[in-house]
Amino acid sequence: MNKWVKIVLVFCLFFLLVLIRFFEKDLFYDPLLTFYKGNYQYQSPPEMENFKLILNTFFRYLLNSGVSLLVLYVAFQKKAIIKFSLIFYCFIGALLMLFFSYLIFNFGKENYFLMFYVRRFLIQPLFILLLLPAFYYQYYIKKSR
Template sequence: MISLVALLCVRIFEKHLFYDPFIDYFKSDFQLLSLPKFDAFLYIISTCFRYGINLLFTAVIIWFLYKSSEFIKATLWVYLLAFVILFGSFFVLASFDYQWVKMCLFYVRRFLIHPILLFILVPGFYFIYNTKSSV
């Protein structure tokens, strides 16, 4: 329960905790605006920190739900692979300013800063856990 509240607090206080010039940009009518200028180094550090926090709380939630070190290892691998793909994609997309790129950028950023993978992993592990138990 504490991890869920912590994830909620990360979301509530995101403007105060992290450097993210895209928060206000994506809350506006961003399809009509140019991408905002941002400090790439600061954005990388901030996003890595936020992604790490989401990973930590996701791992804690999965541990308390399933008590399986194999699921924790799988979670770490999924998060690492997703990070490499998403972060690379984000900076490639951020170098373009086309209409379709802005929507892609919106969703890639969303996967980076929100614990969406938690909502994918928990039911997946639940299925695996119940399948192993019944065999």
């Protein structure tokens, strides 16, 4: 694949991640969006449907992970990278979803801060910001030595 085509495709895929974020209120059920925008330390938890929130958070994680895997595929086109990334996303996603589910069902003031960060890792495509430079270093920098 041409270098410029790769760059344009990766840019478009990152734009898709931005669109997911931009339309988050329309696409996903998440009463914690408005809760964490305010002074949440002194508020009581919002009324929420726990299973619906867990399913929507899982769906958002899958959507972000799928686009992130496409970014990695377009950038490197190596099966080993995609396989490792898929296993990584599944393992981390399962752990975070279990922890998130526990926190949702035990949501209290003592774990507002922890819930904020666990949820953040699930709803934002943060892992692509770690994996892309790591694979770039491994694939291109070490290859040139």
